[in-house]
Amino acid sequence: MYNFLFYLLLEVLGVFFLILSFTVIVIYFVTMIMSALELRDHLRRNRFADYQDIITSPIAPGVSIIAPAYNEAQNIVQNAKSLMSLHYGKFEVIIVNDGSKDNTLEKLIEAFELEKTNYAYNYQIDCKTVRGVYKSRNESFSKLIIVDKKNGGKADALNAGINISSQEIIACIDVDCILSHESLTRMVRPFMEETNRKVIAVGGVIGIANNCDVQDGMVTKYRIPTSLLGRFQVIEYFRAFLMGRMAWTRINGLMLISGAFGFFNRELVLAVGGYFPKTVGEDMELVVRMRRYMEEKDIPYKVGFVPDPLCWTEVPEDEVVLSRQRNRWIRGTIETLQLHQKVRFNPKYGVMGMLSYPYWSLFEKSAPIIELLGLLYTIILILIGDFSAFYFIALYAMLYLLSLLVTSFSILYEQIAFNNYKEKDDLKNLIFTVLVEPFLIHPKIVLWGLKGHLDFIKGKGGWGQMIRTGFKKSEDRKKFEAETNS
């Protein structure tokens, strides 16, 4: 009996992996086609956009840039200056000092002649106590507002900034990001173009600044990183931003806007209660919650995406730091998906419910587990002597070539659309990285993803424990539901 069940399970797994492999292939092909169409349309649209108009037009919406800072004393002044020098008419820069233990605040006070004001702070969204709001007497720094608060994490700091923001659009960014002068004008455009739908959020591409020349807060020369890990992240970002997110944008199914560079409709962010500070995936969670709000209220909406290279950041080239980042990402994804289970296969939530959520569940959240299962399945087949080396190699070759194809496609997109990496050696190195990535990097990514799952189960960080024991009892859940259903 047990023998029969064992072999039945093997058979079922075999069929499952076969179907999964072909589903992956189909999804990637569809993604490639959709992203290509979207990128083509974007490039065509871009040709007719006069971004100079937005800078001075009284019709253009105002932007509040919110940048949380924690122990950023070393670069904070330069970063703040860089943000203030962006080309845009109506904007303010809100830097939230999230209880830094170094002298971040002192450096800002000194550099920008700041004074503590009597700002009547309104805790519209809950956040840790705000100790003070600072403004400069110097007119040159009139755009700058500094919020000093108790430490509460990135999401909490962003919420503190949202409370104080006064403009129609909020731009939530990482303070150490390098923004292009045109970043605001280009990111604001989707908010202005729609006629029949409300644009609730717009995401942007994050470029990798490692090994690039940076002058006065601007990237002047693009080069790919020297380390394999750095280069891997370049192609990974191409894949994620230029392919994945562009394809999702095509069908208005985008569920994630990077926390390092995202623009949101302030009114709506306030309506949904801002960022959820108890998850490590606060960026994705906010977008899902905003989308849920719009779907539940039955208001036509759109989540936009701008593929132009406008924001640059340094990525970790050290395995330990990168593993921590990936661990956090997978936990954030699990938490968000767990929190919004109601959306899953629910036609009421449109594309998000029927496509985006299931995709994220199967191909992003469960990918490391499925890959581990695949490995175990192969080992069992070898042990029981039912292993076909030919089919194993064939299947592996198929998936390897698919990965090669998809990545080459994303590099091609970058080359056609933006061509930032002009050096011939850069392209050569990228192609080499594409070839070795599945063998040298991918297994590590899977391992880090599995560790993320394990840490989530253990309840490491944030509210992992709470999710597993059921949301219904959680106060946060109650609050969340009250806010979204109101």
Next chain:
Amino acid sequence: MVFCANPSFAQDNLPYTDSTTFFKFLESKEEIPSLKFRYKITNPNPSNDLLNDSTLNFEKDELGIYQSQAFEKFSSWYSAGEKYLLKEEVMLTPDFLIYEEPSNLSAARDYVDNLWRNKDIFINEKKPEVGDVLVILANMVPYEPMFKYRFQFFSDYKLLLVTSIIGFFLIMAIVMILYMIFIKMRSSKVEAKEKIYESQIIGPLSELLFEKTEEEINNLSDAEIFEFFPEKDLRGKHFKHVLINKIISLNKKMKGDFKDKLKALYKKFKLDEISIKKLKSKRWDVITTGLVQINEMDLVEALPQVQELTDSSNFYIRSHAIATLLNLSENVDLKTIKKQSFPLSRWQQMNYLRIIKYLHIQKTIQIETLFEGENQTIRLFAYKLVGLLGRVDLLEKLSKLAPNVSDIEKIEILKTYQMIGVHTESTFINKCLRSDNINLVVAAAKASGQVGDQASAFILIELLNENPSFNLKMIYLDSILRLDKSMYQQFVSTSNDKELNQINAHLLDPLLQHV
């Protein structure tokens, strides 16, 4: 197992023709399933020897006829009766049992006939000839069609499928990488070519602009033009593309005579034909490019075609068509915008505002036409324009409209009053302050701070006494402060509300004047 090796013994023909050959056949078969052999004595007085033969073992049946025992093997039966058969007086007759039923020769033949036809019996071959062995062996293999030169690879469909996909991916991946390299090389080539063309263009173009008058440019013959730009280049598509871009970019930067000369050159080089031709394209981006070029180079002759595109379903086409029409049409009456059935996006409003602002300097524009726009976004744009262009002359019309429009439009009108500083509309503002729509109240409260009256201040204090939200308190207090400082101070000093005190400190902080 027995096989029929001789083709002459096809089972359709019986292997015997008479009783003799039948017995020979039985002999050769030795045994026939369910057929037994015996003898019958037809002599009424049989000898004792015969009756006592222990091998034949005769017995009398119910009819009194002597019947021998039954034999399964033909040879045993025959040998048992052989010596008696030769004696005439014995009168021994062969008899048969079919399925244990007594049967005569004729029935036995019928039975054997049947077995033969049904291929249940065959003739025993003594020993096949050498050539016949092969035929026998061939007959042992079940029938199947012969696939001559069949390759085993194609028989395994799974293998074929996987290999085909791998092959496809491999080819695609290689093609992709090669294409990438090709694109990279091509774009570098195009960039280099464009640079060369630009350097070839800029010299002669400057010469034409600085050394020739507009009239001289208009009178240039083809031969003279080819002196500046080689005929071969000027006929090239790519060269023309670079030339168009160069002229348009110079046109944006230059002013006065130079602009006119550039436009004259554009036509002289017949680049206007290329731009107008683009309007007929099926691709929206090509049409829009044509519209941009027509707009930049003032190609008024294309206006009828441009007019047709103003209600295009494509956002970019209709936006640029209207922008072009506004820019080039002599009678700027905004009717085209008024008739728009599609809602105006903010992007479009921004573009139209830029053009209208520019035209507004030169002539009066009938903005009021848009007050009767077909959709709300157009009317909202019109109210915005009144404020942005400072059209005080339209305030009277606006004032008449204001009480009867929707709340969204009222909010926009309030913003316009606030922008221009219309102090005569306080009644309308105060009415809005009493509205149930909180968005309208907020807009009215903000406007009242600038253009309200004493009554507005009283209403605001009433609203404050209703204990509104923090944000509303801030807006109301701010407006009261702007309207009547003494009233503000009196209200704040008598209030015990912590939030009001906090807001008071905020509003009076000089550093927060614009926050």
